[in-house]
Amino acid sequence: MRLSRLFTKTSKNVPADETAKNAQLLIQAGFIHKEMAGVYSFLPLGLKVVNNISQIVREEMDAIGGQELLMPALQLKERYEATGRWDDKVVDNWFKTKLVNGTELGLGFSHEENLSPIVKQFINSYKDLPIAPYQIQTKFRNELRSKSGLMRGREFIMKDMYSFAISQEQHDEFYAKAQAAYLKIYDRLGIGDSTFLTFASGGSFSKYSHEFQTLSEAGEDTIYLNRERKIAINKEVYTDEVLADQNLKREELEEVRAIEVGNIFSLGTKFSKPFDVTVTDEAGKLVTLLMGCYGLGVTRLMGTIAELFADDKGLVWPEAVAPAKVYIARLGDSPDAVKQADGLYDHLTQAGVGVLYDDRDMRPGAKFADADLLGIPYRVVVSDKTAAAGSYELKARQSEESHQLGLPELLKSLGTTS
């Protein structure tokens, strides 16, 4: 992408109606645009990040047997009456609306009520199990108070997977796989070192649910962490009984703030029973399936990553999620510099490397400042000097030093050789 053609711009001014660091920076850098409290548009650069995160999540879900589908946002009242979840006293964050003919609808906050009937239609035998359909889709939750930028939105993108198993053993086996897949996702996103498996309240069908908490003062949760064992206990279940269960002692735990970046839990037959989701087992007997639910907030992760790595110059994206890997800052518009920069841009683009090419008529300082604010992992400066020397100046976003490199060395440093 040539920056001269990118329709979004960075701003020197910090937005006044945001105090959360993630929202301030993402807006300043032109990644997102605020529509209302807790509702944002994802602009070209921001959407790249969303898609990069989604793709990693998708790959890891597919790797454990997940099957992607897409369910609707519009929800029928009857479905939720079957599980008791239409009642505002049971689910207090519904957005509700109506068809012209008066039929009541809601905007989906979770999709057990959609998926159960779908599974009932197709799955009739133990031989078909287990299965784990998932989607990456926009969720609506009418939060009393949305806040902290992308951390708690009223409309946000979430990956939600639901597993269906015939036995507790089968369920547990998949649940464990999902747990491992989640940790892998956080590793790939670059936040693995500060993300911890956390025991939280389990609801009516299992003792615990498992959260994945990323350490950050911007978080809303308080957890008690054992760094050595890489596990934590959410404050909401921080009791002697739970400590004993996990063989943890209060003295070896530290109290920290964290962001919930994922939550998995067992649902038992809570949703399969009302919809009569049963299969025939080996003995020819009807068995109601056991379900699990595996949530992960894609846009919240984007906010978390922004919040976690940002420095005083702006965003700092891990390579895996960055909207581009390389920022080419072309200084000046002499024929030599243009030729060298255009050549590099074409070369990297053809090699499949994501590039933001700053071909704008701006002074060097402004370009460097933008490269930093946008948080692109690598910056390559091309100028009359480098053109004359036949070299390129490479600097990593988080490094103070730059290096003069020839083309082969540059390409090698950027992880491409072609």
Added chain:
RNA sequence: CGGGGUGUAGCGCAGCUUGGUAGCGCGCCGCGUUCGGGACGCGGAGGUCGUGGGUUCAAAUCCCGCCACCCCGACCA
């Protein structure tokens, strides 16, 4: 939903106390000079002052209602 705060040009703000032709910075357009860490000069464009009502000869400014946004709290299968 309770408490606190804020709405004035695309963005960030001043003006409001004490009513009288709406201003600054960034950004934008034109010309010129600049060009390795957010350049400078000159000239320009751009505003129903959140919204509805009230007081007044006159309202961004005073009064009342409403809406939106931010923060704290409560809430978050």
